[in-house]
Amino acid sequence: MTLLTVQGLTRRFQGLVAVDSVDFAVQPGTVHGLIGPNGAGKTTLFNLVSGVLAPSAGSVRLGDQPLDGLPPYRRTALGLARTFQNIRIFSEMTVLENVMTGLHTRLSATWGILLRGPGFRAEERRAKAKARDLLAFVGLIDAADTRAGDLPYGDQRRLEIARALACEPRLVLLDEPAAGMNPAETHALLGLLRRLRDERGLTLLLVEHDMPLVMSLCDRLTVLNFGRRIADGTPAEVRAHPAVIEAYLGTGSHEVSVSRGAAS
Amino acid sequence: MWDALDDFYWTYQSLIHAIGVNGILALSVYVVLAVGQLSLGQAAFMGVGAYTGALLSVKFGVPFGVAMLASAVVPALLALVVGGPTLRLTGVYLAIATIGLGEITRIVFLNWDYAGGALGLSSIPERGGVVAIYGTLAVLLVGLTLVARSRVGRAMEAMREDEAAAGVMGVNLPRYRLVALVVSSAMAGVAGCLSAHVSSFIGPNEYGFEAAVTILSYALLGGIGSPLAPVLGSTILTLLPEVLRPLADFRLMVNGLIIVLAVLFMPRGILPWRIARTG
Known part of the structure; x- marks a missing residue:
């Protein structure tokens, strides 16, 4: 099909x-x-x-x-996920946070954000683990905590791909x-x-x-x-x-x- | 020791109140700026909250808690109504639309005889005080910090950095913009209610364009990397005229100069440190 x-x-x-x-x-x-x-x-x-x-x-x-x-x-x-012709990563955020932003539609926390119950913490942990997996897949795991804007050009492209993959x-x-x-x-x-x-x-x-x-x-x-x-x-x-x-x-x-x- | 503290409080009472209230206002404009929008309507929302709370106290004698709740809900409803059409606008166009909203509310208060018209509302009972003001500020600081460290905080920062890219990441842009405006107007309304109940008098001209610009400048000076930054900005801007009092006639000039220099040389604010966006 x-x-x-x-x-x-x-x-x-x-x-x-x-x-x-x-x-x-x-x-x-x-x-x-x-x-x-x-x-x-x-x-x-x-x-x-x-x-x-x-x-x-x-x-x-x-x-x-x-x-x-x-x-x-x-x-x-x-x-549907996409990357852009002129790189459009979120440069102030860390590499890991960029990928976690891609997970936005796959996370569902609402009141848990304020209450910080076990459900919220488990979801956030899962999101982090998933983002790290994707960074490992594109070879950027060592840069997880770097400010995204500080990455070399080629790495920014790979980050954009990892972020798109996070949208599942x-x-x-x-x-x-x-x-x-x-x-x-x-x-x-x-x-x-x-x-x-x-x-x-x-x-x-x-x-x-x-x-x-x-x-x-x-x-x-x-x-x-x-x-x-x-x-x-x-x-x-x-x-x-x-x-x-x-x-x-x-x-x-x-x-x-x-x-x-x-x-x- | 206790007496000295008591003396200090009575001497600087209104300044202590102002720092707390302005801190809440700074947080209210932070919420809008944090999703990449520019609002000059915060003073109007504050005014709506102040009049709502004060009218309920003066005319109906409702408990303070009810007045506080209403002063959050009424501006929030107003934001919900104006938010629909105005949030199609972005950047400077939204700022212009919110200036218009501010002028409309000012003129309504000015001509509303029931609410005192040009004379304003006086003999508002003293309620809340330092405890309510700083309690609210603390709750909001903690709440907004928790929000920043979550998927919502990530989505908000993504919107501010690149709206189109945030949309492609699955962020519901219209909803985020609207919720940010509604939450921020409720916060400004609460600040208005708190300040009305410690100053006994409110007038229609306190919530005009000048106030809106001042509120915006809190966040410009402090920065928006974390919720703490705009509160630091508002604290400095509230204290500055007092600290500069010995300069007498040059006071406002030096005050303005300090703000200009800070914006020129510290474009990310005096507290550029950025809070982590993971929970």
Whole structure:
């Protein structure tokens, strides 16, 4: 069964149609890539799926559940998590607190916060343990008590992923997770994302410009250009698609530079 | 020794009351700032609480506990009503809307003959006093510290740092904003009621724009890293004019200069230490 179904999704900004009746589907347990030249509408599409922006038309479904009109926090509770293109961790908080914030919808303390009974303390202990597990998974356990803003860039990206995992998602949207990373960091990220799929059985939808990463990681790709879907298929199919070659290199070229080598 | 303490209390009675009341007001604006909103309506909520409590005491002679409860509930209801439309606004726009609320309440008190109109309400019975004021302050300090060290405290700080990211983490933003405003207005109302019952007189102009800015400056000076910070800010700002009294005519100037310098050189407040957000 399809995990994410996007149908006829459209978003207009005044005269500009940033996303133009896009359809695609993400299958559970896969890594689905969303690629396209700058300004193709990838981030807008992410914002529509996560509920940060409202669509002008079209629908989004997570499993059987229509997400249309739901605010971001409801979508999170239903199993959608995301990271941002320009890192948006809570920099004043510690690394551990950042991940615990991701657990927000999975915790239920209310009056216990003031009464501090055994129920509250047990829940808070569980939350801490869970957050530590996730930090260990992404390799940041030693930095648990560091101020998040003081982490090196690559670690902040990994923290953002750990925080998204804390939401206990069925689908994680990753907006350019490798942006600004050096080759070593990108390589480590590739390993981490593979483990998310293979060890945790998670489904990932990612926007990424790093083609070697995309081609070696993704099970399926959707290509956007000027807000429209121009191709959809396996990396090999997409790479050979004439419309994709034209979008990236213009007309008259016969070879796509992205086909050179994979990351690992 | 006991006599000396007694003398000290009688001499500085009103200052001791003011420090406690302003501490509660500082906490009330902290609650709003802690979710990343900016309210200049705290003085109005304080005024509504003060008039509610004072009217109940003067006209109906209700027990002080009932007056206190009503002075929390009435401003909270007002916040609930205005909160719906105004909390769609954020940042400076919410501040402007709350200034409007402050002016409206001031004009209502000014023209409400039953509540004394421009003359205000006088001969309010003396109730509560130091014990009630500092008891309330202590309860609120402990309560807000416990809230900060929980999932709610994490959600609040997340909202203040990056609202969109907090929403994506599953924080119900509209509800948090509304609850913060309602709780903060109830706190300001209680502060108004406590202060009305130790000063015997209240007037419509005590709760205007100037008071709202002063309350905001408590948290600006103190900081909002922990509930203790805004209370420290309000204590300093309440004491400062007294300490500077020997400067006579230069007093207000130096007072202002100290605030400007503190904000310029300590943008996170004089107590920037941040409380842990885990329970």
